[in-house]
Amino acid sequence: MFVWLRQSGSVIGLSILALVMGIVLLGGPGSIASADSALTEGDTASATGVLSAALVTARYEQTDPHLAYAGVWYTYPKSEASGGSYGRANSNGSWVAIRFNGTCLDWIAMKGTTTGKADVYLDGSFVTTVDLTSSTAVYNLKVWSTGVLPEGEHTVRIAWNPTNTSGKYITLDAVVVTGELLYPAATITGLNPKCGLTAGNSQVVINGTGLAGATAVWFGEVPASEFEVQGPSRIVAVAPPHEPGTVQVRVETPSGITADTEADDYTYLETIVPAITALAPNCASSAGGERIVITGSGFVDLSGATAVMFGETPAAGYA
Structure with missing residues (x-):
């Protein structure tokens, strides 16, 4: 039997079995415990542990602020996608990390002709490479799961595979978590x-x-x-x-x-002396009038600057 609840994600199902077990173990209404099998303090702690294992399952969209993105990601609107859009990236160094406290995470993605391979890491260790290639576009699809994990904190990281053909995307549509999402370590x-x-x-x-x-x-x-x-x-x-x-x-x-x-x-x-490391371009017509980009260090606060000099001649203007 399931009780349907709602939290920050989507509608969730909570098994009532653990709750019933907790009532029985604690000697509540309908308990089968006798006087000879009364719970000790240690038994009570064990029963409480059963209750803590009653985790909820919820879906979170790729825009959830708990997710940590690196590299360049794009949000692509599509009505068939979970929540009406999905995220995608197509460059080396692009990844997303999902940190959660629970027992399972499902990766929901889009597969198609423009997608490629993604590397999956669990708790810092490489697990597998998922090929998101498909002859037709498929949305809102579970492409990988952690399976059942020991209850506790876990992190899944999905990264663009560097062997991908240039331009191939990896995608994230949503995640389904048994437990709760956690903010990533900053x-x-x-x-x-x-x-x-x-x-x-x-x-x-x-x-x-x-x-x-x-x-x-x-x-x-x-x-x-x-x-x-x-x-x-x-x-x-x-x-x-x-x-x-x-x-x-x-x-x-x-x-x-x-x-x-x-x-x-x-x-x-207390004071900063600017240092110039490059000029672009580094040559110009004697007639002047060209825009010169000055690159360097120490350009923190030039509000008090009075001039930019080319030799003994001040620049016509600067910003």
Whole structure:
């Protein structure tokens, strides 16, 4: 017998068997336990464990914020797809990670003539390669499952296979999870720029994974003046004032706080001397009037710049 419930995903079914077992074991109404078989404290703990195993099953669309994407993904609208759209990617380094607490995950995908191979990893280990190729387009299709896993935290990662023919896609339409989705562990992979003035007020782009749902950004022990989450892999923050030195930038999410790595180091400087590394183009007509792109480092805050010089001649304009 099943009881139908609803949570953040789709309609779910909950087996009533575990509930009945829990009532029997705990000596509730209809219990078959006698005085000679009364439950001890240890038995009660065991019965509670039975109850905790009554997990729910729900479907989550590929747009769910719990999913962590890397690389370049596109949302493709299609009425036949689960939820009216599916996600797809066709470049090396593109993957999606799904972290959950439970016992099973089913991968729902689209197969067709433009799709290729995807590598599947479970809890960090390679499991299999799934070929999504089909002579006709098929939507809302279960293409792989974890099977029954030990109850607990697990992570499934689906990645574009580098042997794919150029342009071939991997797809994610939805996932069906027995248990609950968890926010991915957030990571910071880079900052741009990596330094700024002690006065603060510089925009800093934070790149990483699992950044969706961020609740705070810290520069050392000082919160960012403001920040905007632009997706699961990007946050734009405004650095607060701070004394000179290198600090750790941290992002706080529902899954925890990002771990400290070299990628999150941000240096506060009292003054910054710009350094030029390239000009494009690096030659021009003597008549002038051409646009020159100046590339370099230390271009953090040029609001006080008074001139750009070509030799002893100031530029006609700059921005």
